Amino acid sequence: MKLSIVLSTQPASFSALAYKGNIEENIKRIKELGYDGVELAVRNPNELDVDYIKSLLKENNLPVPAIGTGQAFGEEGLSFTHTDSSIRSKTIERIKDQITFAKNFDAVVIIGLVRGIVSKNEDRNEAYKNMLAAFDECASFDENAKIVIEPINRYETNLLNTVEETLKFIDELGKANVGLLLDTFHMNIEEPNILESIKLAKDRISHFHVADSNRWHPGAGHINFYEIFETLQQVNYNGFVSAEILPMPDSDTAAANNIAHLRKVFTS
Numbered sequence: 001m002k003l004s005i006v007l008s009t010q011p012a013s014f015s016a017l018a019y020k021g022n023i024e025e026n027i028k029r030i031k032e033l034g035y036d037g038v039e040l041a042v043r044n045p046n047e048l049d050v051d052y053i054k055s056l057l058k059e060n061n062l063p064v065p066a067i068g069t070g071q072a073f074g075e076e077g078l079s080f081t082h083t084d085s086s087i088r089s090k091t092i093e094r095i096k097d098q099i100t101f102a103k104n105f106d107a108v109v110i111i112g113l114v115r116g117i118v119s120k121n122e123d124r125n126e127a128y129k130n131m132l133a134a135f136d137e138c139a140s141f142d143e144n145a146k147i148v149i150e151p152i153n154r155y156e157t158n159l160l161n162t163v164e165e166t167l168k169f170i171d172e173l174g175k176a177n178v179g180l181l182l183d184t185f186h187m188n189i190e191e192p193n194i195l196e197s198i199k200l201a202k203d204r205i206s207h208f209h210v211a212d213s214n215r216w217h218p219g220a221g222h223i224n225f226y227e228i229f230e231t232l233q234q235v236n237y238n239g240f241v242s243a244e245i246l247p248m249p250d251s252d253t254a255a256a257n258n259i260a261h262l263r264k265v266f267t268s
């Protein structure tokens with residue numbers, strides 16, 4: 001199984017990012033530690049020097065399996081379900097820009113928190129309808145591009161928390177280029193049985209995030225990664241396994257411990 005780790009290309013308040021800051025140094029570190037790829041967390045691709053990033057990745061021979069988009073929500077409040085239609089439109093345009101950016105790397109585009117949250121005084125059915133319409137527009141923008149929806153735990157959003165309800169949403173959407181991103185941190189909170197949920201999602205898993213129960217690197221908490229990887233193999237998942245982890249006790253130690261634990265899991 002190929003291992004990647006999330007690197008933020010722009011300043012971000014989101015904490016489960018092992019690498020933020022100097023992109024050149026961080027890409028070199030990730031390569032030195034033995035990773036096979038790097039996932040890019042991007043707030044706005046139009047503010048990036050794409051050629052420079054491409055050249056750094058090429059120099060280090062690191063593919064990009066996925067582009068994370070959640071910072072547009074975290075830093076700017078953009079979402080598919082905002083009650084203001086001009087903000088919904090701006091969010092859709094941002095995701096279209098991310099789809100165009102992702103083409104440079106043949107990477108999937110992650111829809112996590114940018115789907116938004118429904119507040120108590122808002123109409124849940126209306127939010128759901130807006131979410132469906134936004135996904136439909138983004139998926140139709142480029143049918144060759146892959147979009148992945150991440151079920152996210154209840155403490156971060158109240159839209160699509162579990163694998164089962166996200167699969168139901170994807171079925172309702174009916175777009176062949178929309179798949180699933182599973183994240184062990186969220187699954188540990190929401191899924192009755194993580195292994196059964198992986199089996200339920202099976203060939204619709206297009207990307208995979210790992211963090212332990214405490215969002216530290218795998219091996220630092222109580223999630224059993226041995227049985228998770230056994231199950232991923234059973235469902236023939238052969239994509240990247242990407243570490244979205246807290247930089248604890250520090251970035252390099254977290255990244256090194258992640259790779260050490262997961263390599264041990266794969267080879268046992």
Ligand code: LER
Nearest residue numbers: 070112113152156183
């Ligand atoms: C993003 O991949 C994620 O897992 C979320 O927790 C972001 O808030």
Ligand code: MN
Nearest residue numbers: 150183209244
């Ligand atoms: Mn995640």
